[in-house]
Amino acid sequence: MAEAQPPARGxxxxxxxxxxxxxxxxxxxxxxxxHAVWLADADAMNLRQAxxxxxxxxxxxxDVDVTVVAVPPRSTAGVVAERxxxxxxxxxxxxxxxxxxxxxxxxxxxxGDTAKLSRYVGGHPLAGRERGGPHRARADMxxxxxxxxxxxxxxxxxxxxxxxxxxxxxxxxxxxMPAAEHDRALAVTSHLPQMVASALAAQLAxxxxxxxxxxxxxxxxxxxxxxxxxxxxxxxxxxxxxELAPAMRELSASLLRVAGELDSREGGAAVxxxxxxxxxxxxxxxxxxxxxxxxxxxxxxxxxxRPGEMARLxxxxxxxxxxLEDLRVEHAPGLPVGLIELAVAEDAVRRLRTALTERGWTxxxxxxx
Amino acid sequence: MAEAQPPARGxxxxxxxxxxxxxxxxxxxxxxxxHAVWLADADAMNLRQAxxxxxxxxxxxxDVDVTVVAVPPRSTAGVVAERxxxxxxxxxxxxxxxxxxxxxxxxxxxxGDTAKLSRYVGGHPLAGRERGGPHRARADMxxxxxxxxxxxxxxxxxxxxxxxxxxxxxxxxxxxMPAAEHDRALAVTSHLPQMVASALAAQLAxxxxxxxxxxxxxxxxxxxxxxxxxxxxxxxxxxxxxELAPAMRELSASLLRVAGELDSREGGAAVxxxxxxxxxxxxxxxxxxxxxxxxxxxxxxxxxxRPGEMARLxxxxxxxxxxLEDLRVEHAPGLPVGLIELAVAEDAVRRLRTALTERGWTxxxxxxx
Numbered sequence: 147m148a149e150a151q152p153p154a155r156g157x158x159x160x161x162x163x164x165x166x167x168x169x170x171x172x173x174x175x176x177x178x179x180x181h182a183v184w185l186a187d188a189d190a191m192n193l194r195q196a197x198x199x200x201x202x203x204x205x206x207x208x209d210v211d212v213t214v215v216a217v218p219p220r221s222t223a224g225v226v227a228e229r230x231x232x233x234x235x236x237x238x239x240x241x242x243x244x245x246x247x248x249x250x251x252x253x254x255x256x257x258g259d260t261a262k263l264s265r266y267v268g269g270h271p272l273a274g275r276e277r278g279g280p281h282r283a284r285a286d287m288x289x290x291x292x293x294x295x296x297x298x299x300x301x302x303x304x305x306x307x308x309x310x311x312x313x314x315x316x317x318x319x320x321x322x323m324p325a326a327e328h329d330r331a332l333a334v335t336s337h338l339p340q341m342v343a344s345a346l347a348a349q350l351a352x353x354x355x356x357x358x359x360x361x362x363x364x365x366x367x368x369x370x371x372x373x374x375x376x377x378x379x380x381x382x383x384x385x386x387x388x389e390l391a392p393a394m395r396e397l398s399a400s401l402l403r404v405a406g407e408l409d410s411r412e413g414g415a416a417v418x419x420x421x422x423x424x425x426x427x428x429x430x431x432x433x434x435x436x437x438x439x440x441x442x443x444x445x446x447x448x449x450x451x452r453p454g455e456m457a458r459l460x461x462x463x464x465x466x467x468x469x470l471e472d473l474r475v476e477h478a479p480g481l482p483v484g485l486i487e488l489a490v491a492e493d494a495v496r497r498l499r500t501a502l503t504e505r506g507w508t509x510x511x512x513x514x515x
Numbered sequence: 516m517a518e519a520q521p522p523a524r525g526x527x528x529x530x531x532x533x534x535x536x537x538x539x540x541x542x543x544x545x546x547x548x549x550h551a552v553w554l555a556d557a558d559a560m561n562l563r564q565a566x567x568x569x570x571x572x573x574x575x576x577x578d579v580d581v582t583v584v585a586v587p588p589r590s591t592a593g594v595v596a597e598r599x600x601x602x603x604x605x606x607x608x609x610x611x612x613x614x615x616x617x618x619x620x621x622x623x624x625x626x627g628d629t630a631k632l633s634r635y636v637g638g639h640p641l642a643g644r645e646r647g648g649p650h651r652a653r654a655d656m657x658x659x660x661x662x663x664x665x666x667x668x669x670x671x672x673x674x675x676x677x678x679x680x681x682x683x684x685x686x687x688x689x690x691x692m693p694a695a696e697h698d699r700a701l702a703v704t705s706h707l708p709q710m711v712a713s714a715l716a717a718q719l720a721x722x723x724x725x726x727x728x729x730x731x732x733x734x735x736x737x738x739x740x741x742x743x744x745x746x747x748x749x750x751x752x753x754x755x756x757x758e759l760a761p762a763m764r765e766l767s768a769s770l771l772r773v774a775g776e777l778d779s780r781e782g783g784a785a786v787x788x789x790x791x792x793x794x795x796x797x798x799x800x801x802x803x804x805x806x807x808x809x810x811x812x813x814x815x816x817x818x819x820x821r822p823g824e825m826a827r828l829x830x831x832x833x834x835x836x837x838x839l840e841d842l843r844v845e846h847a848p849g850l851p852v853g854l855i856e857l858a859v860a861e862d863a864v865r866r867l868r869t870a871l872t873e874r875g876w877t878x879x880x881x882x883x884x
Contacts, residue, residue, distance in 0.1 A: 272729060284817070321728065331725055332729060334722060334726055335730045336734070338715070341770060341773060341786075341789065342711055344793030345766050346708060346793075346796075347793035347794070348795070349703055349707075349765065350797070351793075351795040353700075356700055357704060358800060359661060361801065365704050365705070365708050366800060368712060368736065369793070370733075371737075376788075376790040377787060379786055380782075383786040387777035387782060391778055393718070395771065395774050397714050397715065398770045400718075401711070401714055401764075404763065408752060408760040411756060414750070418749040423717035424713030424714065424717045424741035425713075425741060427718065427738070428716045428738055428742055431727060431738070432728065432730065454833030454834075455833075457831075457833045458830075460825045461830060462826075464823030464824075464825075473825070473842065
């Protein structure tokens with residue numbers, strides 16, 4: 147080891163296997179918490195980068211309390227089982243975004259040995275981004291995010307507690323549920339949207355230039371995640387095929403049903419129903435901070451497209467004592483002006499509008515009701 | 516009329532029928548340009564609101580040069596034809612988001628009279644938002660946006676010129692093409708994404724609460740437009756059924772193809788191909804300002820969630836002489852910290868990173884390549 151790690155009260159020892167975006171971020175968070183962290187990765191470059199970022203030291207067989215396996219989904223079960231065989235003591239958890247298949251793989255690799263299986267508990271932090279790599283890691287990657295933990299029948303109380311501890315040390319909110327429930331949920335909230343975004347973006351590849359010229363913000367929003375990694379998504383989709391395929395069929399069926407109605411020129415009711423059902427679903431998405439849906443007020447402001455204008459706007463917002471909950475930039479392509487939508491607490495809308503108007507900003511909307 | 520409008524050199528007279536979001540915005544833009552604008556709307560409340568916003572005066576039969584029909588798609592052809600019958604002189608254009616059906620309707624209502632048809636030319640400004648109403652109108656709604664104009668065989672040079680003039684006066688970029696081409700393009704770039712967003716959001720309506728808890732930014736992005744108006748979308752979808760239904764079938768087919776491969780547990784290649792094709796399509800979406808796709812660098816910065824922090828960040832960005840091309844807020848729900856991604860020109864990334872680091876900001880990424 148190149149350098150000794152400072153001891154800390156209550157400090158624990160963690161091995162992170164897989165120094166990509168997720169593993170390195172977890173390691174950084176654990177280091178920040180004063181814990182001893184070692185890293186391992188089959189990719190020497192990833193490992194070197196993660197170490198140089200201060201995420202931990204190269205693992206050379208040191209004993210640890212918990213092992214976090216953060217390798218690609220397809221390799222997870224094998225690495226988990228190998229680690230359990232190799233280390234007769236530590237709890238082993240993982241971060242793969244599919245859980246039932248990993249569980250099956252671990253169980254098979256350990257031949258159903260309950261003593262060994264008692265030290266494994268699956269995990270999945272709901273964080274990440276389109277682009278990976280240790281250089282994009284950050285200690286607060288999981289701050290405030292849900293971190294699903296999927297205990298098995300065999301999982302010991304200690305192992306479950308260790309997995310919760312990892313999630314909490316990373317600033318995440320541990321959320322325990324069976325692997326099957328996790329996979330069913332993620333099929334709908336993550337894997338299906340990814341397939342749909344890719345399918346929508348793929349249609350653009352076949353279009354003439356005119357069509358692309360007429361592509362607006364809606365299409366951009368709906369294809370952002372299409373930038374994801376093909377092999378990673380192949381692993382996730384095949385690993386959760388039993389949940390994902392029916393979800394894809396259900397979505398296709400609802401689109402085909404409407405398409406069929408449209409053929410008859412009587413599709414109005416079907417489209418109205420679909421859009422109305424969508425509005426119902428939309429209202430169920432929880433708001434910022436993972437809590438109940440909160441209704442923010444939107445204050446839209448015209449801003450000239452030059453250095454400093456947005457800073458001035460946000461400075462004036464802060465001077466009004468108003469905290470920004472969210473912000474959206476709507477482009478005005480071709481002209482040096484943009485629309486910034488400031489989302490603030492409902493009860494701050496009036497105050498902010500008054501303050502910004504007094505400072506000469508052009509507001510373009512009324513408080514939402 | 517309550518008040519006289521000031522005359523202006525080169526000023527023209529325009530009637531806007533339909534004082535909703537689009538009509539009122541166009542009227543505001545034309546007024547700003549010094550033109551005389553009258554308004555008409557079957558909805559007295561809309562009309563009153565638009566007048567009080569300064570969009571124009573109530574029309575009482577005054578002669579005009581151009582009439583802009585900005586009523587819901589299903590009423591457009593009727594109102595266009597009625598106006599052409601009533602006023603033997605003015606050019607009539609519209610703003611409906613479907614064009615071939617409106618054209619057919621106008622032609623039928625005017626019994627194919629070429630003299631009358633010569634004064635009509637379809638139009639569609641690519642602007643708007645999920646929520647409508649005159650109180651959300653703004654003069655720069657169309658600034659820099661494409662405004663498609665769909666001349667027919669019968670359309671006179673004068674009428675075409677008038678429609679282009681309306682678009683240009685509203686700050687938009689006129690883009691002439693046949694109605695069929697417009698409808699084919701919009702089916703892919705607007706109507707299909709809307710149906711998909713609604714279908715995705717509708718699936719959420721049927722899920723248990725756990726699933727909603729696991730809904731992240733991807734799903735939020737992909738369902739934002741699902742807030743649209745059911746009746747408006749029913750009109751648009753049925754009005755463009757011949758283009759939309761095949762696009763919905765094509766998307767469904769690509770999803771079903773992958774779902775079928777997933778059933779066989781051999782779906783890896785199919786998913787990989789789909790995601791890779793999506794990445795190809797994504798690269799074709801034009802960048803900001805409607806021009807060629809530009810590749811921006813992303814500078815991600817951690818910002819505390821309290822008044823003034825974002826202002827300070829953008830102030831420091833401006834002080835570095837760097838113009839912000841785009842900005843995305845990534846939430847860290849539950850914790851007082853957020854990730855702000857600043858998009859800037861590639862050649863400004865290094866300068867900005869240095870400047871922000873010097874000022875004590877925490878950057879979390881390397882320059883994208």
